[in-house]
Amino acid sequence: MPIGRSVGRGATIRRRANVQPTLIEPSRTFAGRLRHRGLVAAGRFVVVAVWGAIMAGWLLLYVPVLLAAAALVALVWTTQGRGGGLALIALVTVALVVWSPAHPDSWERCVASRCHRFARRIRYRWNWADLMAAAEVQSRDAHHIVRVPRLLYCRLGRYADLLTVQLCPGITPEDLEAATEAIRSEFRALEVRVLPHERFRGCVWLRVICSDTLLDPTAPPKGPDADRPPDLTKLHLGRREDGEPWLLRLLGRHLLVAGATGAGKSSVVASLLVQLAPAIHAGTVRLIGIDPKGGMEFGLYRDLFHLLACETEEDMVRALEAAAELVADRARSMAGVTRQHEPTVEEPFYVVLVDEIASLTAYIGDRGLKERAKQALGRLLTKGRAPGVSVVGCVQDPRKDVLEVRNLFTTRIGLRLAEKTEVPMVLGEGARERGALCDRIPMSAPGVGYLVEDGSTVVTKVRAAYVDDDQLRWLAQTFPCPTLEVLPEVVDLPDQQRRPRKSKSEREAS
Numbered sequence: 001m002p003i004g005r006s007v008g009r010g011a012t013i014r015r016r017a018n019v020q021p022t023l024i025e026p027s028r029t030f031a032g033r034l035r036h037r038g039l040v041a042a043g044r045f046v047v048v049a050v051w052g053a054i055m056a057g058w059l060l061l062y063v064p065v066l067l068a069a070a071a072l073v074a075l076v077w078t079t080q081g082r083g084g085g086l087a088l089i090a091l092v093t094v095a096l097v098v099w100s101p102a103h104p105d106s107w108e109r110c111v112a113s114r115c116h117r118f119a120r121r122i123r124y125r126w127n128w129a130d131l132m133a134a135a136e137v138q139s140r141d142a143h144h145i146v147r148v149p150r151l152l153y154c155r156l157g158r159y160a161d162l163l164t165v166q167l168c169p170g171i172t173p174e175d176l177e178a179a180t181e182a183i184r185s186e187f188r189a190l191e192v193r194v195l196p197h198e199r200f201r202g203c204v205w206l207r208v209i210c211s212d213t214l215l216d217p218t219a220p221p222k223g224p225d226a227d228r229p230p231d232l233t234k235l236h237l238g239r240r241e242d243g244e245p246w247l248l249r250l251l252g253r254h255l256l257v258a259g260a261t262g263a264g265k266s267s268v269v270a271s272l273l274v275q276l277a278p279a280i281h282a283g284t285v286r287l288i289g290i291d292p293k294g295g296m297e298f299g300l301y302r303d304l305f306h307l308l309a310c311e312t313e314e315d316m317v318r319a320l321e322a323a324a325e326l327v328a329d330r331a332r333s334m335a336g337v338t339r340q341h342e343p344t345v346e347e348p349f350y351v352v353l354v355d356e357i358a359s360l361t362a363y364i365g366d367r368g369l370k371e372r373a374k375q376a377l378g379r380l381l382t383k384g385r386a387p388g389v390s391v392v393g394c395v396q397d398p399r400k401d402v403l404e405v406r407n408l409f410t411t412r413i414g415l416r417l418a419e420k421t422e423v424p425m426v427l428g429e430g431a432r433e434r435g436a437l438c439d440r441i442p443m444s445a446p447g448v449g450y451l452v453e454d455g456s457t458v459v460t461k462v463r464a465a466y467v468d469d470d471q472l473r474w475l476a477q478t479f480p481c482p483t484l485e486v487l488p489e490v491v492d493l494p495d496q497q498r499r500p501r502k503s504k505s506e507r508e509a510s
């Protein structure tokens with residue numbers, strides 16, 4: 001039957017077995033065999049020489065210093081002859097050898113990092129199809145033609161490279177995610193992440209992290225500027241894995257920071273405060289602090305707070321309820337007028353900062369208080385975003401029975417976590433497969449974590465800036481909150497909580 005031709009209904013499927021390889025009969029004489037081998041070797045030599053020349057030219061384009069040296073050698077060789085050319089080559093070689101130890105920074109910037117980038121690009125292009133096939137990221141069409149995703153474009157960076165990959169029929173981003181460990185190992189990268197492509201459908205980005213920019217602690221970006229209030233949609237908290245600044249949106253968001261003890265939760269909060277301080281002082285942002293550690297955390301910068309509850313559990317729950325009442329009032333006044341609150345001095349943006357949120361939702365002994373705390377927190381998290389009240393909560397233990405409301409936080413950061421089962425509890429299902437390896441963050445890297453935003457599958461590794469206690473004290477002295485609120489004596493509780501509990505006989509009667 002002829003291959004690939006339609007017969008009746010349907011089409012004949014081409015199979016590998018239908019393709020007969022053409023066999024070349026080897027020459028039987030010794031001289032013939034020698035001639036054949038010589039021709040093959042010469043052909044290979046020409047291919048390698050042409051390939052080497054192309055690669056050398058390409059490398060020179062990557063490293064302008066080498067290009068300039070090569071151009072100078074060529075000029076001297078043509079004008080002064082071979083002697084001058086060879087002498088210059090020797091001189092350039094010595095200069096390069098001396099440069100590296102004498103000025104390591106400039107050597108790294110001008111030569112080494114550019115050579116590494118060149119080598120990475122070659123490695124990505126050279127191994128791509130084989131790697132995809134070996135990692136089983138391949139599909140087979142009706143004609144038994146095997147396809148793999150195509151590597152379209154490589155954008156190389158100092159710390160991370162971004163590869164644009166076109167998916168082929170039958171291959172999903174999840175298939176690529178499943179192969180990230182194989183890709184990471186083949187490209188000798190630190191981490192590999194699959195991100196949705198912002199412009200082209202059917203393509204994804206592969207972020208290949210090649211050097212760890214988050215290894216060293218980051219200093220706060222710059223001293224807070226009293227004249228320029230911060231942009232609440234872009235608070236500069238630290239650094240991202242690709243070396244870019246980590247800009248966090250707080251307006252209209254709730255933030256959960258989860259991490260084991262010593263993971264650096266307070267450094268995320270402190271970097272946030274560094275950014276918010278001028279706005280706190282100007283009165284457009286107000287902080288409500290709830291510190292179950294009795295003021296150990298927030299007491300250091302007490303003056304930044306509009307309201308600080310840290311003495312008793314009752315106080316802390318009342319502070320939460322006061323914030324929830326504020327949300328309800330604002331929502332009523334905004335009804336039919338606007339859907340998103342604009343912070344002003346008269347109507348400021350409130351940040352409810354809770355250190356160790358599980359202390360309120362799980363570890364309070366009094367069941368009535370615990371229920372009140374849960375309800376107030378639930379009201380804040382479900383209704384607070386549009387009226388301009390955001391909750392920033394820290395938690396050590398993210399288990400469901402400890403923190404039932406965690407899914408209501410729209411931005412979640414997982415710092416170092418004790419177990420890998422905790423990663424989906426904080427960042428959502430599949431986050432660990434997408435690269436959020438919170439359980440592998442070493443203890444020596446406090447402040448490092450993975451960030452996931454609601455409605456997005458993108459996982460970003462970040463490190464919060466390191467703010468020491470002296471800086472925090474200075475911040476509180478320089479940018480104190482102009483208003484100070486005390487807790488209302490009587491909190492207007494919802495009816496159902498004020499009603500006394502019915503006895504069993506009363507319940508049965510009713």
Ligand SMILES: Nc1ncnc2c1ncn2[C@@H]1O[C@H](COP(=O)(O)OP(=O)(O)OP(=O)(O)O)[C@@H](O)[C@H]1O
Binds near residue numbers: 265463467
């Ligand atoms: N971003 C950072 N960069 C460098 N070092 C940091 C950073 N954040 C925290 N550290 C260091 O790690 C130590 C522990 O951090 P931190 O107190 O913030 O952890 P935590 O998660 O709040 O712990 P706990 O839950 O016990 O309060 C700090 O004393 C500080 O020296």
